[in-house]
Amino acid sequence: MALLEVHDLAFRFPRAEKLVLDGVSFSVERGERVAILSPNAGGKTTLARWLAGLLPDGVLKAERGHVSMDGKDWTEWHIAERSSAIQYVGQVPSQQMTGCAFTVFEEIAFGPCNLALPEAEVRARVDEAMTVCNLRHLVDRDPFTLSGGEQQRLSIAAALAMKPQVLILDEPTSNLDPESRDDLLAQLELLPGELTIVVLEVALRPSLALADRFLLLDEGRIAVDGPAIDVLTHPRCIETLGMTAITEAGRRIQNAGGWAEGRPLPLTLADALQTLQVPDAVR
Amino acid sequence: MKFDTRTLILMAAAVVINIIGGQIAHFLKLPLYLDSIGTILVAILAGPLAGGITGLVTNLVWGLILNPVAAAFAPVALVIGVVAGLLARAGWFRTWWQATISGAIVAVPSTIVAVPIIVYMFGGVTGGGPDFAAAYLLAVGQSLVQSVAFSNLGINIADKAVTALIAWIVASRLPLRLTSNFGFFEHSRV
Amino acid sequence: MASGSKQEAGKQSLLFTPGESLLHKANPLTSLVIMLWMISAAAVLPTAGTAILVLAAITVSMATGVGKRSVKRLLITMTPIGVALIVVHGLLIxxxxxxxxxxxxxxxxxxxxxxxxxxRVAAMLMATLLFVTTTHPSEMLKALDQRGVPPGVGYLVASPLLLIEPFSDRAKAIRDAQRVRGLDLTGSWKARIIALPILLMPLITLALSDLDQRASILSGRAFRAFPRRTVINAPHDSTFQVWFRRILVAVAVLQLGIPLLWHF
Structure with a gap:
């Protein structure tokens, strides 16, 4: 049984004409690193929230289909169970803050405290998360005074402190300057190997750094599903993402035969950038 | 009573909107308070109880960080939220002119609650704008309660009408995906 | 690893002033009860009593290291009230x-x-000031958590406290940016009325734009999964403080109640 399964999911916002998601189906296995590529306004955030079990919510319901983890529909999960199974980090750094923690420590401890874990366990979790995300020196800072990059590291730390099996990253670097983005990506590469990661992106660079399997979300459906080279060279990908540079890069790899079968993925960030020679403007 | 998390977050944001509104009115030197925009917004979106609590919390938080005197007027802020919510439930926030009239109506009970606090706790003064109006009315021979009531009512009617209008404009421009989970807002839809 | 040092955590917008005094170390509920007792005393004492209360509170605030801030705030608030009181009661009525x-x-x-x-107002104000200058809101919220107050209540107070400062900064940034672009903020009535929505609307939109995301984040972090949360670094409490609070509450109720009975 797949760890995370999306089954024929169709969704529209109330009073909206167009379906945001129109029959999305795919599954994610334990330990996989998946990138879902999609143009802006292509339904990434909506899909991310469905994957993370944050939808359905009130009047926001599926037209058809559902998302399940470990074979159980998200609607059947208790909030405490679900938050220990999956975590979500979104785009805008300041919006990822809980908004009720006075310090970095409290921000990371917020989730574990809500689980009513023993104090020692909470401390151990916060400690570990701060180490992984390199936040020790900021422990007493007010989260809202941190830089965007620091806030994103903080929200990933807070997510990790919940000890999830799956981490959903919705364009985690899109609001960061190039330097903070690279720092964050380097940090993400250090995440524990057993963690299943799904990253939803419009940009190629973070996807390449993190994922070994690529999906293209196009017009509310999954158009392509496979290794990087399949998606990169797929005409719809090039069209929808509108990044000619990628086409170029993709072709180059293909022509050179340098990234054909047998070449292990994921690449490291440096590796990917070098191979692709992705210009900075492309992200 | 248990608000869902989204309503709680709205209420917290509304407290911030209230305080920022008050600060902006202050640095524009407008003769209005504009410190209830968030309260009335919540009243429109989530009902009288949520609106009332937003008002109450605003003044308590204001007391904590800026001016403890604000805490004494917490009951007034509560009444503003509750009455605006009741008017919204009655369908009196559907159009801009209804909202403006509703705002003016809200001013009446809020003044009725404010006057005893001003008169009995603060001896009829607040250290602010209406004191001048009250002083004038006193000078022309009104009683203290009347002077305080009239001076505050006048400013309140103008203030709450503008406030309610702003809240209505904000609410009507909110994206559907944001408002669709606030069922109470149906009372204010045309 | 300690999250204890509130020095850095002390936000500028708060009236809280870090310190090591007894009032700082007291359980936040104890400080709260002291405040309530002082307010109730101020409500019933004659002028001489409230004056002593004010002086005592100022002395305590000096001793606890929060004097400068409290007295400054006291003067800012009480000066206009004092002037208005003299004019209204001394001259006009x-x-x-x-x-x-x-x-x-x-x-x-x-x-x-x-x-x-x-x-009376000064005594009540000093009571409040003593409380807010010596009690960090996060300690107060921990004390409430510890008492089993629902997490939603804590959120409603904590979140605005944290968000005000970034938003105030943003308001000032928008004001300055608009001023550079020629928006008239000090001119005629009409000009200032026109300036109002230009300053206000972006901030309101911004405050509300966080709503969806923050709801997701809180739900993802198991917010309100259980009626009680774990409290880290719970504020210290003692049997002495528990009894002290009980007695003070009783005194506060009695001193309010007895004069009322007298009237009937």
């Missing part, structure tokens, strides 16, 4: 004992009353 001084008529009774109100 007609009383039988008014003595004509040519231009104005002064009433000693009115001035007495003005002083009474002034001292």
């Amino acid at each position: 007609e009383r039988p004992d008014q003595t004509d001084l040519g231009l104005v008529a002064i009433s000693p009774d009115g001035l007495d009353y003005a002083l009474k109100v002034f001292m």
Whole structure:
């Protein structure tokens, strides 16, 4: 049984004409690193929230289909169970803050405290998360005074402190300057190997750094599903993402035969950038 | 009573909107308070109880960080939220002119609650704008309660009408995906 | 690893001033009860009593290291109130004992009353100031968590406290940016009315734009999964403080209640 399964999911916002998601189906296995590529306004955030079990919510319901983890529909999960199974980090750094923690420590401890874990366990979790995300020196800072990059590291730390099996990253670097983005990506590469990661992106660079399997979300459906080279060279990908540079890069790899079968993925960030020679403007 | 998390977050944001509104009115030197925009917004979106609590919390938080005197007027802020919510439930926030009239109506009970606090706790003064109006009315021979009531009512009617209008404009421009989970807002839809 | 140092965590917008005094170390509930007792005392004491209360509170605030901030705030708030009280009660309200001084008529009774109100408000204000300058809101919230107060209540108070400062900064940034672009913020009535939505709307939109995301984040972090949360670094409490609070609450209720009974 797949760890995370999306089954024929169709969704529209109330009073909206167009379906945001129109029959999305795919599954994610334990330990996989998946990138879902999609143009802006292509339904990434909506899909991310469905994957993370944050939808359905009130009047926001599926037209058809559902998302399940470990074979159980998200609607059947208790909030405490679900938050220990999956975590979500979104785009805008300041919006990822809980908004009720006075310090970095409290921000990371917020989730574990809500689980009513023993104090020692909470401390151990916060400690570990701060180490992984390199936040020790900021422990007493007010989260809202941190830089965007620091806030994103903080929200990933807070997510990790919940000890999830799956981490959903919705364009985690899109609001960061190039330097903070690279720092964050380097940090993400250090995440524990057993963690299943799904990253939803419009940009190629973070996807390449993190994922070994690529999906293209196009017009509310999954158009392509496979290794990087399949998606990169797929005409719809090039069209929808509108990044000619990628086409170029993709072709180059293909022509050179340098990234054909047998070449292990994921690449490291440096590796990917070098191979692709992705210009900075492309992200 | 248990608000869902989204309503709680709205209420917290509304407290911030209230305080920022008050600060902006202050640095524009407008003769209005504009410190209830968030309260009335919540009243429109989530009902009288949520609106009332937003008002109450605003003044308590204001007391904590800026001016403890604000805490004494917490009951007034509560009444503003509750009455605006009741008017919204009655369908009196559907159009801009209804909202403006509703705002003016809200001013009446809020003044009725404010006057005893001003008169009995603060001896009829607040250290602010209406004191001048009250002083004038006193000078022309009104009683203290009347002077305080009239001076505050006048400013309140103008203030709450503008406030309610702003809240209505904000609410009507909110994206559907944001408002669709606030069922109470149906009372204010045309 | 300690999250103890509140020095760095102390936000500028808060009236809280870090320190090591007894009041700082007291359980936040104890400080809260002291405040409530002082307010109730101020409500019933005669002028001499409230004046002593004010002086005592100022002395305590000096001793706890929060004096400068409290007294400054006290003066800022009380000066206009004091002036207005003197004008309204000493000069404007007609009383039988008014003595004509040519231009104005002064009433000693009115001035007495003005002083009474002034001292009462000042005592209540000092009570509140002593509490907020020595109690960090996060400690207060922990104390509430510990008492089993629902997490939603804590959120409603904590979140605005944290968000005000970034938003105030943003408001100032927008104001300055608009001023550079020629928006008239000090000119005529009309100009300032026009400026209002330009300053206000972006901030309101911004405050509300966080809503969806923050709801997701809180739900993802198991917010309100259980009626009680774990409290880290729970504020210290003692049997002495528990009894002290009980007695003080009883005294506060009695001192309010007895004068009421007297009236009937």
